[in-house]
Amino acid sequence: MDESHRGKAAEEGDSGPHSRAPGAAKKRDSSPDSEASPGSETEREAKKKRISPGEEMELAQLARPEMRGAGDDHQDEFTPKSPISMPYIPDELKDPTAYPATLAAFEEAEVKYNAKLRRRYRLFSLPREPEVAPSCLVHQRHLLPIREPAKKAVLRAAKSIVRLSSSVDGKPLASCCGLWIDWEKESKTGIVLTTAHLIRSKHPTQNHWEGTDEYNTKSNVIVHLLDGTTADAHYLYHQEHYDLAFFKVRVVEQVELPLFSDSVHCGQDVFRLGRDDHMNLRITHGRVEDRNPVIYERHHYMYFLHQKNDCLSHQKKDNYISHEKNDECDDDGGSVIDLDGKVSGLVNKNLENSFVPSCILDKCVDLWRKFRCCIPRLHLGMKFSSIKFLDPIQIENMWRMYKIEDGLIVKEVSKESHAEKLGICIGDIIERFNGERVSTTVELENMLLDRCRDHLDQGGQLNEKIDVSIQVFHAEERLRRNISLIVDVSDGGEVVKRSKHLLF
Numbered sequence: 449m450d451e452s453h454r455g456k457a458a459e460e461g462d463s464g465p466h467s468r469a470p471g472a473a474k475k476r477d478s479s480p481d482s483e484a485s486p487g488s489e490t491e492r493e494a495k496k497k498r499i500s501p502g503e504e505m506e507l508a509q510l511a512r513p514e515m516r517g518a519g520d521d522h523q524d525e526f527t528p529k530s531p532i533s534m535p536y537i538p539d540e541l542k543d544p545t546a547y548p549a550t551l552a553a554f555e556e557a558e559v560k561y562n563a564k565l566r567r568r569y570r571l572f573s574l575p576r577e578p579e580v581a582p583s584c585l586v587h588q589r590h591l592l593p594i595r596e597p598a599k600k601a602v603l604r605a606a607k608s609i610v611r612l613s614s615s616v617d618g619k620p621l622a623s624c625c626g627l628w629i630d631w632e633k634e635s636k637t638g639i640v641l642t643t644a645h646l647i648r649s650k651h652p653t654q655n656h657w658e659g660t661d662e663y664n665t666k667s668n669v670i671v672h673l674l675d676g677t678t679a680d681a682h683y684l685y686h687q688e689h690y691d692l693a694f695f696k697v698r699v700v701e702q703v704e705l706p707l708f709s710d711s712v713h714c715g716q717d718v719f720r721l722g723r724d725d726h727m728n729l730r731i732t733h734g735r736v737e738d739r740n741p742v743i744y745e746r747h748h749y750m751y752f753l754h755q756k757n758d759c760l761s762h763q764k765k766d767n768y769i770s771h772e773k774n775d776e777c778d779d780d781g782g783s784v785i786d787l788d789g790k791v792s793g794l795v796n797k798n799l800e801n802s803f804v805p806s807c808i809l810d811k812c813v814d815l816w817r818k819f820r821c822c823i824p825r826l827h828l829g830m831k832f833s834s835i836k837f838l839d840p841i842q843i844e845n846m847w848r849m850y851k852i853e854d855g856l857i858v859k860e861v862s863k864e865s866h867a868e869k870l871g872i873c874i875g876d877i878i879e880r881f882n883g884e885r886v887s888t889t890v891e892l893e894n895m896l897l898d899r900c901r902d903h904l905d906q907g908g909q910l911n912e913k914i915d916v917s918i919q920v921f922h923a924e925e926r927l928r929r930n931i932s933l934i935v936d937v938s939d940g941g942e943v944v945k946r947s948k949h950l951l952f
Contacts, residue, residue, distance in 0.1 A: 614647055715735055850926070900937055913936055
C-alpha cells in the first residue's frame with residue numbers, strides 16, 4: 449500500500465462509522481500475502497520456531513490496552529492518524545453567491561475539524577478547565593522552596609486515601625475520607641481507618657467530655673475506590689474517645705499502605721489531604737500547631753494552622769488562621785502528611801482544625817491489631833492544660849515564685865471521682881505520671897496508652913481499676929505530694945462530670 453492510500457485509510461478510520469477507540473490497535477493482517485516478500489519465508493519459519501504458542505498468547509494479551517501497564521516495554525502496532533489541520537480558503541472564495549459549492553465544502557470540513565478537535569480534548573491527558581480548582585501547589589509562590597518535594601509527597605500519600613459515605617435506611621448520614629492501613633492477599637480484604645464521625649448519629653453538644661454522642665454501628669457504609677468503583681464496608685470497631693473507626697472492605701487489587709511519621713513538631717510544614725465528592729484530591733498546605741485544647745476538647749489533638757486561601761488558587765492574605773466557622777476544606781478522616789509523604793496525623797475535625805497526631809494514631813492502630821477490637825485508655829477523671837503553652841511571662845513568674853516551669857494544670861475534676869476524693873482541685877499542677885515528667889496533654893495520652901498496653905500484656909482486662917502514681921503540687925497550699933490514684937481501664941469515651949449542688 450503506497451503512502452497516499454495509507455493516509456486515506458487512516459483518515460477514514462479516524463472519522464468513519466467503524467473508527468477505533470483512541471489507543472486501540474489495528475487488527476494485524478495475518479495472510480501470507482501481507483509478508484514483505486516471498487524470499488522472506490525462511491525468516492518467517494525461524495520466527496515461528498522462536499515463539500511458542502504460550503508466548504504468542506501472552507503477546508496477544510499484552511497487545512490489549514487494558515492488560516498493559518505503564519512501564520511495559522512491549523510496543524503495540526500503531527497506525528498513524530491523519531493530522532489535525534484547520535481548513536481554510538482564501539478570502540476571495542468566501543462569497544456565497546459566487547462560490548456556493550466551495551463555501552459549503554469549507555463549512556463541512558470545518559465541522560469535521562472541530563469534531564475531531566473536541567474528541568482529542570476529551571482525552572484524560574488534556575483535562576478541561578475549570579473542572580478542578582488549582583491546588584496550592586500550582587500558584588502559591590510562597591510554597592516554591594518546597595514545591596517539588598511536596599508534589600512527590602502528596603502523590604505518594606494520595607494512593608492510600610479513599611472516600612467513604614454512610615446512610616441509615618437509605619438516608620445519607622455522613623461522608624468523610626479514610627486511609628488504608630492493612631491488606632490481606634489471601635482474603636483480598638483491606639482495612640480502612642477513618643473518623644467515627646462517619647457513623648455518628650447524634651452530636652447534641654460540642655463538649656466531648658459530656659459523653660452524649662451516639663453512634664450507629666448498623667449504618668450502611670460505602671467505600672469509594674480510586675478507580676471510580678465502590679465497595680461495601682463492614683464495621684469492625686470504633687473508639688469513642690479518640691473518635692476512630694475501622695472497616696473491612698473486599699478489594700481484589702492490592703492497595704497502597706501509608707507510612708506513619710515517627711514525630712510531629714510545632715511549626716512543621718504539612719499538607720492536609722482529602723477527596724471531594726468526585727474523588728478529586730484536595731490539598732491544603734499548613735503548619736502544625738501545638739497548644740492547649742479548649743475546655744470542651746479532648747487532650748490528644750494537635751492542630752492544623754493554615755492560611756485562609758492556602759487551598760485555593762488565589763491567595764489574598766499572608767496571615768495565618770487556625771480555624772474558620774465555614775472552612776471550605778472539609779477533609780474529615782483524611783491525612784495530614786509531612787514532606788516525606790508520611791502520615792503525621794488523621795484529620796478529626798471538630799470546631800477547630802484538629803487532627804490526631806501520628807504518635808497517638810500509631811499506638812491506637814497497634815493496640816487494635818494486637819488486642820482486636822480494643823483500644824484501651826486510662827480515665828483519670830480530670831481535664832488539663834499545659835504550662836508549656838502559657839505566655840512566657842506567666843511561666844517565668846511561676847518559676848521565679850514557686851520554681852515550677854513544667855507540668856499540667858488541672859482545669860476540672862470530675863464529680864465523685866477518686867481524684868476529687870484525694871483533694872485534687874482546679875489550679876493544682878500534675879508534675880509527674882508514674883515517675884515520669886509530663887509537659888503536654890499529648891504526652892500524657894501517650895503515657896495512658898502505654899500503661900494500658902502493659903496492663904493487658906500482663907493479663908489484665910478492660911473495665912478494671914488500677915493504681916497509677918502522680919506527683920501533685922497543690923497550688924493553694926503550696927504543697928507537693930506523691931499520691932496513688934485509682935483509675936478505670938476503658939475503651940469508651942471518658943466523661944468528666946462537673947460538680948454541682950442544689951442551693952434551694
